[in-house]
Amino acid sequence: MPKTTLKHLAKILGLSPATVSKALKNYPDINENTKKRVIELAESLNYQPNSLAQGLRNKESKIIGLVIPEIVHHFFSNIISGVIKAAEKRDYLVIILQTNESFEQEKLHLKRLMDKNVDGILLSLSDNTTQYKHIKQVIDRGIPVVMYDKISKLVHASKVIIDDQKAAFNATQYLIETGCKKIAHIRGDLKPQTTIDRFIGYKKALAKNNIPFDPTLIYKCKSLTFSEGFKIAKKIINDHPDVDGVFAFTDLVAIGVLKRLSELNISVPNQVSVMGFSDWFLTKITTPTLSTVHQPGFEMGQKAFEVLYKDICTLKKGQKIIPEIIEIPTYIVPRNSTLKLLDKPR
Amino acid sequence: MPKTTLKHLAKILGLSPATVSKALKNYPDINENTKKRVIELAESLNYQPNSLAQGLRNKESKIIGLVIPEIVHHFFSNIISGVIKAAEKRDYLVIILQTNESFEQEKLHLKRLMDKNVDGILLSLSDNTTQYKHIKQVIDRGIPVVMYDKISKLVHASKVIIDDQKAAFNATQYLIETGCKKIAHIRGDLKPQTTIDRFIGYKKALAKNNIPFDPTLIYKCKSLTFSEGFKIAKKIINDHPDVDGVFAFTDLVAIGVLKRLSELNISVPNQVSVMGFSDWFLTKITTPTLSTVHQPGFEMGQKAFEVLYKDICTLKKGQKIIPEIIEIPTYIVPRNSTLKLLDKPR
DNA sequence: TTGAAAGCGCTAACAG
């Protein structure tokens, strides 16, 4: 059963396609009665405009692309969910592509999306991206790009981010306020800006509290895994038996630490406090539950779409986009791997 | 900078758009030399055909829709990932929509996807779907639908599933083989077929081993949460102090059980074995780690796309689709919440 | 071997 078209309707009603189109679009210069007839028939035949034709005509597809480093990841699933929800409200659909942190994939995906005439692109940089020509090309083609989470200052586009430095500062500050004096930090590998910023936030909090920075308390994670945390915890305890706090740059690693400390019969949080980062779902079900920094993926996703939508509209009106940097607030989620603020010794 | 079109190329080369089109499409009746010139110019100008126009002409969009109950969910993220990966190989893009288990959303989403002229749809039923007219309508419109995971026998379409009954049978059988004699089962609420099938599998395994079925060992979960498992574990132990195995229909609930048993100082697996279902990521990091049934989301996603692709091609050739039911095998992942097979007393 | 013409379905400017 082929789809009903404007022409079908027109023929049945003895009108021209143009009139039918206008009636359906609620143009003011159409006879009320005609309008009613058209709308009724359209509904009864379940008429749906062909979006391909509309797109070709209007130069818009009502589809955006979402480029994501890794789908199977609590934070990013939340991003997807937020984007889709916000998009739905504006009658937009979302195509999702995964880079697996590969620069090559990222380039290809942008091309694919351009070819599909998406109206805009939401992009989180892959870890291996160090140049941005491919992104500028997209923008030059008149397709707005909004970067989220992993961004680059070198791209002139709107961005939605969290302040990793501030968040890490707060996390460390929280450990200090609940009594920690010797805090180890587990950081990620060199590359991504987030890991650097979290490290800086940690240092700033120490400085603020006149705690001297001790480089031997910094541990570098090769991979972002439970077992890395597990391994490193042992090292920390060996190197610094008197450590009383661990701030890991991501929950999974923190949970590895938790497990190893438990096996070493080191009481958390009484002897050592542990703080994670992200607020993954699983932090709620570890023993003890993990205190962490809430990283609001869903909100970021929503906001990212909204900004992109705004940029799309601006561009459609022929105006120039003024990039906007939006920071989504994070907050500490105190759970049982840290002492309570009330417990703070004075 | 507007996009290069066929017309641009034609004008520059002094050819007609038709010839350029054919050259690019490698038609046999084009002069080799012309072909070369065209291709070279196209590349140097970075020509990309307008997919909207192509779609309008060829009645295909090279986009499929993926309707998913819930995105933020380990199993479904894996599905997404698998679908996207398989789609990419065939040069297809994927639009994702979420139902949140709502029938109304499901209907709307199918309509949205039809309106966007997707070439096919991958669908997992929402828990509240009990009629299938909306799906039949899509199929009647000539858009192939492939159901995955949560399916209905009443829809005449290809399907990709796991055999829940068999999987649950194996899980229960495993508990029995490792020495359990009194096994409680935590099942989901009535509706979804999966929960019913897992329950049946459990019963069949008991029967096979001549263990009488005891209805008081069946516990029904209101919500699919950690805390439900936590609550129910207490009840189980109160009702049946001599229980020695728990088979939960999903990992999260099983993990709740694990936690409560630990708080009750009941040794897992020595006193009580616990078996989950799904093989979520977090089963690897609980204490003890959770034995479970591996539910292969990624493979299901890949396979679902491949079947859909096949159906799309069949239809395009004007042939009739012969629905295919594909079962993806599951397997037990033995971890530390169950005894080893070797430990089996005899 | 190439090109003119028609048309996919829709919309907008303009004329009637």
Added chain:
DNA sequence: CTGTTAGCGCTTTCAA
């Protein structure tokens, strides 16, 4: 108020 015309960019006869 309604219809005609033209065209978005591409593909496919069919004629040259």
